[in-house]
Amino acid sequence: MDAVLKSGSASHQRKSPNEIRRPSREEAEAAVRTLLAWAGDDPDREGLLDTPKRVVKAYTELFGGYFKDPNEHLERTFEDVGGYKDIVMVRGIPFHSHCEHHMLPFIGQAHIAYYPAEGVVGLSKLARVVDIFAKRLQTQENLTAQIASAIDDQLAPRGLAVLLEAEHQCMTMRGVQKPGVSTITTQFTGIFQDEPAEQAKFMSLVRGGGL
Ligand SMILES: Nc1nc2c(ncn2[C@@H]2O[C@H](COP(=O)(O)OP(=O)(O)OP(=O)(O)O)[C@@H](O)[C@H]2O)c(=O)[nH]1
Ligand SMILES: [Zn+2]
Structure with missing residues (x-):
């Protein structure tokens, strides 16, 4: 029987991108050729000749987050906000x-809200x-937990x-082929975790209602 991995066990420690041998671009392109042939097509036909290159280029963009540090964007805060201490919400950040x-x-x-303590962060930085x-x-x-913990x-x-x-x-x-299904995940800290009324206020703002 497979062992059940407990969170926090050594097997759950994530390696950083620096600890993983990154295959060369050529190796990555060869892997795409293999998948094309496995799918049943001819990787040498004209329409597919440049596909491995394009796929690797697309992956560079789609998986570019491994080589970026979110903390760099959150380091700068603004304290000169006229004593503003109420909720700041950035609603409807599209993501893929x-x-x-x-x-x-x-x-x-993604919808993100916080109550500032010392300062506020640039709105674009949350996105x-x-x-x-x-x-x-x-x-x-x-994804939800990582976003929350970086900001927190x-x-x-x-x-x-x-x-x-x-x-x-x-x-x-x-698989199950159910279009139109929404999955909703939330993470609350501080007063959002402690006070149901604050959670309700957040949910109401998410849905575009008033307070
Ligand atoms: N909890 C969670 N599950 C996810 C997420 N994305 C995909 N999944 C699920 O991951 C599961 C993987 O299940 P498996 O049984 O190992 O794989 P599978 O045979 O491809 O499963 P089916 O999708 O049911 O065909 C599926 O139930 C997916 O719906 C996610 O973000 N969170
Ligand atoms: Zn999936």
Whole structure:
């Protein structure tokens, strides 16, 4: 019987990209040729000759998040905000990621809110953090947790709420084949975790309602 891995065990320690031998571009292109032939097509026909190159170029973009540090974008905070201490919400950040089980896209929106403690962060930086983690192989749960923990660690807000909603192509195009299904994941810290009324306020803002 397979051993069940407990979270926090050595087998769950993630290696950094520097600890993993990165195959050369040529090796990656050869792997794409193999998949094309395995799928049943001829990698040497004209239409497919440049496909391995294009796929590797596309992967460089789609999985570019492994080589970027989200903390760099969160280091700079602004404290001159006229004593503003209320909720800051960035709603409807579009993202696309890939599920780590099938390497198929899941596409949706992220909503992030926090109550500032010392300072606020540039609004675009929250969207940058979403992108960096999204451009890795993910589960939606892990993506949500990574976004929340990066922002929480750097900004130490009085409370943070992250909600992701997405449609997973591995459930739409294959397997169970259920298009139009939304998966929603949330992570709350601080006052969002402690106070149900704050969670309700966040949910109401996510849905575009008033307070
Ligand atoms: N929890 C979670 N599951 C995911 C996510 N993305 C894909 N999955 C699921 O991962 C599971 C993998 O299940 P397996 O039984 O190992 O793989 P499979 O035979 O391809 O499963 P089916 O998709 O049911 O055909 C599936 O149930 C997917 O729906 C995600 O972000 N979070
Ligand atoms: Zn999947």
